[in-house]
Amino acid sequence: MSAQLVQALPAHHGTRAHEARAPRSGATLPALRRKLARAAGALALSFIVVMPAVRPALARSGPEGIADVAERVMDAVVNIKATQKVAQRNVPMPQLPPGSPFEDLFNDFFNKRGGPGAPNGGPTPNGPQQRSSSLGSGFVIDPAGIVITNNHVIAEANEITVVFNDGTELKAEVVGKDKSTDLAVLKVKSDKPLNAVKFGDSDKARVGEWVIAIGNPFGFGGSVSAGIVSAKQRNIRSGPYDSFIQTDAAINKGNSGGPLFNMDGDVIGINTAIISPSGGSIGIGFSVPASLAVPIIDQLKQYGETRRGWLGVAIQDVDDDTADALKLGKARGAMVINVDDKGPAKTAGFEREDVIIKFDGKDIRRSNDLPRIVAQTPIGKEVDVIVMRAGKEITRKVTLGKLDEAPQKASLETKDAQNGTATSTVLGLDVAPLNAETRKRFNIKDGIEGVVVLKVDPNSIAAERRVAVGDVIVEVQREAVKSAADIRKRLDALKAQGQKRALFYIASGPEGTLRYVTLPMN
Structure with missing residues (x-):
């Protein structure tokens, strides 16, 4: 310069x-x-x-501290090798004529002396097995050898190996795992204390804050990427407790189970999922927040399993139409669509159409807030629950039970059927009384009563809200219906009261899964 x-x-x-100069002769002042x-x-x-010529320094792509944080925490981040043993099938070797020039080649390839695929033998109980391996990431949280990763990384593994930054490999055993949050706790034995990292407060992380992901993408261990917190409390519908941190830090295959660090070097998330049309990072990654992960990890360490609180209600979101129908003022909370007869909520006096807006002092803004908060509440604790009922706030005291984990039922697909029963049309729905013939046709279980849907107008609001052929309308605004006439009578009564929308209580599928659907009555 x-x-x-x-x-x-x-x-x-x-x-x-x-420089000042004397004026020339005759020069004037102007x-x-x-x-x-x-x-x-x-x-x-x-x-x-x-x-x-004075050029400013080039802007950096991230804070200067990224390298310092990465250097400090790198040795606590590990690669996970999960191996599954699969028995080989006995595939016969092609039969060749004696003296064929390919006979020796095939004998060697198929191991004719009794190996897998040999015409004279095949796999014996003690014979070789095929090994299927997968790669993931993890991190050490205790110098004594506690390692955290994703459940899907090790779920089917017969053998797990943890590979450290210096190349050390240690066999690991599973302490506990949780499919619902996709978390797993492993234990390795080391002859020296291991480098470890600690969890930070993910609730304090701000959107736009810098974060660092370290892991084993595509088998390239110790890879560092940086980005920001793109969003918080993301629900990607992967499970009942979704509340992910979204980040644009590069997360690829093999990063699963790795840590997401803040700029203090604390773990605020566990990298778990990506959205990608190609399988590689496009800047949309998701991490289980530390606030959700830590209680689960503590339970897995202590008990080898999760011990979640249980309320005993089925719930759904509240949209604007439902809020209007229930006189809530605005859409919020979790709407109760069913109460388990043996659950704590039944004992506490919960009812269908109650809208839970606060649980143990915590606001319930959306329905998916409630399962997570209930699950994190200690079993046996008595809590106050505030619900909206008929436009009024009511407080219920409930003592939580223990959730028995069960496989989630698959979502129901729309059914189709030919109309072979006398029908009536209501709000774009062709309906008929539920009888033995329609019950058999749509595989509707005993105990469900109401009006069956035989056809849905594809241009109707009901179609938009996923009312399907084979669904059963059980109630309209808390009143049981057995015919189209019952539905019309109930709708007329609601209109006379000034209502513009009605709540339909609907059972779907062979299991009779219950939900509310709000439909306009015009």
Whole structure:
């Protein structure tokens, strides 16, 4: 820069531009002023030309501290090798004529002396097995050898190996795992204390804050990527407790189970999922927040299993139409669509159409907030639950039970059937009384009563809200219905009360899964 300045300044005579000179004979004062003005302009011009030579430092792509954090925590991040043993099938070797030039080649390839695929043998109980391996990431949280990863990384593994940054490999055993949150706790035995990291407060992480992901993408261990917190409390519908941190830090295959660090070097998330049309990172990754993970990890360490609180209600979201129908004022909370007869909520006096807006002092903004908060509440604890019922707030005291984990039922697909029963049309739905013939046709279990849907107008609001052929309308606004006439009568009564929308209580599928659907009555 100084060399350019030296070259630039003389070119515009900047060193002489401001020298005062005696006026020539006959020079007037205005002429002198004009010369001084021109000289000042030349001086200014010299700086205008020179200034571009002073180049600003290039903007960095992230804070300077990223390298420091990565260096400090790197040795606590590990690669996970999960191996599953699969018995080989006995595939017969092609039969070749004696003396064929390919006979020796095939004998060697198929191991004719009794190996897998040999015409004379095949796999024996003690014979070789095929090994299927997968790669993932993890991190150490206890110098004594506690390692955290994703459940899906090790779920089917017969053998797990933890590979450290210095190349050390240690066999691991599973302490506990949880499919619902996709977390697993492993234990390794080391003859020396291991480098470990600690969890931070993910609730304090802000959108736009810098984060660092370290892991084993595509088998490239110790890979560091940086980005920001793109969003919080993301529900990607992967399970009942979704509340992910979204980040644009590169997360790829093999990063699963690895840590997401804040700039203090604390783990605020466990990298778990990505959205990608190609299988690689497009800047949309998801991490289980530490606030959700830590209680689960503590339970897995202590008991080898999760011990979640249980309320005993089925719930759904509240949309604007439902809020209007229930006189809530605004859409919020978790709407109760069914109460387990043997659950704590039944004992506490919960009812269908109650809208839970606060649980143990915590606001319930959306329905998926409630399962997570209930699950994290200690079993046996008595809590206050505030519900909206008929437009009024009611407080219920409930003592939580223990959730018995069970496989989630698959979502129901829309059914189709030919209309072979006398029908009536209501709000874009062709309906008929539920009888033995329709019950058999749509595989509707005993105990469910109501009006069966035989056809749905594809242009109706009911179709938009996923009312399907084979669904059973059990109630309209808390009143049981057995015919189309019952539905019309109930709708007329609601209109007379000034209502514009009605709550339909609907059972779907062979299991009779219950939900509420709000439909406009015009």
